[in-house]
Amino acid sequence: DIVMTQSPDSLAVSLGERATINCKSSQSVFYSSHNQNYLAWYQQKPGQPPKLLIYWASTRESGVPDRFSGSGSGTDFTLTISSLQAEDVAVYYCHQYYTTPHTFGQGTKLEIK
Amino acid sequence: EVQLIESGGALVMPGGSLRLSCAASGFTFSNAWMSWVRQAPGKGLEWVVRIKSKTDNGTIDYAAPVKGRFTISRDDSKNILYLQLNSLKTEDTAVYYCTTEGRSIPAAVFDSWGQGTLVTVSS
Numbered sequence: 001d002i003v004m005t006q007s008p009d010s011l012a013v014s015l016g017e018r019a020t021i022n023c024k025s026s027q028s029v030f031y032s033s034h035n036q037n038y039l040a041w042y043q044q045k046p047g048q049p050p051k052l053l054i055y056w057a058s059t060r061e062s063g064v065p066d067r068f069s070g071s072g073s074g075t076d077f078t079l080t081i082s083s084l085q086a087e088d089v090a091v092y093y094c095h096q097y098y099t100t101p102h103t104f105g106q107g108t109k110l111e112i113k
Numbered sequence: 114e115v116q117l118i119e120s121g122g123a124l125v126m127p128g129g130s131l132r133l134s135c136a137a138s139g140f141t142f143s144n145a146w147m148s149w150v151r152q153a154p155g156k157g158l159e160w161v162v163r164i165k166s167k168t169d170n171g172t173i174d175y176a177a178p179v180k181g182r183f184t185i186s187r188d189d190s191k192n193i194l195y196l197q198l199n200s201l202k203t204e205d206t207a208v209y210y211c212t213t214e215g216r217s218i219p220a221a222v223f224d225s226w227g228q229g230t231l232v233t234v235s236s
Contacts, residue, residue, distance in 0.1 A: 001177075038220075038221075040220070040222040040223075042158075042223070044158075048228075049210055049226035049227065049228060049229055050158065050210075050223070050226060051226070052222055052223060052224050055218060055220045055222045056220060061218070061224070062217075093157065093158055095158075095222065095223070097220065097221040097222055100160075100163065100174045101160055101174070101176045101177070102148075102160035102163075102221075103160070104157055104158040104159070104160070105157070106157050107157045107158075
């Protein structure tokens with residue numbers, strides 16, 4: 001199974017500041033024949049199901065604010081929130097869909113400093 | 114509007130059984146790959162099982178912890194996804210989410226989610 005490891009486990013950032021969450025996979029999730037990284041990011045607010053933010057490592061889902069961006073390739077990925085808003089308080093998960101079993105990172109809890 | 118409504122969660126004793134349902138609407142269910150993803154209380158997300166559309170042979174993939182105990186099925190005439198949970202263990206306690214997989218985008222990501230149904234396994 002591909003193990004996904006996020007860092008940090010929790011993060012406190014001031015409003016308007018940048019937040020950065022990292023995700024590392026135990027093997028590459030880059031599919032060369034498709035030239036794509038099979039990596040997604042989700043946001044989960046308390047009491048709600050997760051919400052897809054980004055797929056193909058850097059493609060924003062429709063309706064997701066452009067302050068959210070994804071980057072990285074191979075085994076190392078980053079989710080960046082360029083200017084933290086109060087509504088961004090949540091737990092964030094990375095997810096590899098390169099192969100089954102699908103696997104997720106352990107989550108990063110983002111709070112306001 | 115896509116809707117996924119799970120039901121069937123309950124308190125059940127270890128070794129017991131339960132059937133979860135997910136009623137889907139707002140999209141062509143028969144064409145959709147569907148998955149169950151669970152989340153133990155206060156924990157992270159764990160993929161459980163996927164069933165592809167019949168046009169993709171209805172292929173089923175299970176996570177190792179549930180293989181041989183859980184069974185996924187679908188009724189495309191009723192737009193309902195099922196998950197039969199047998200030989201339940203305390204570690205199966207979780208909110209079970211029904212999700213679409215790559216419904217609206219060409220990627221096997223979980224793009225729509227239900228609100229979840231809670232399964233509690235306890236004596």
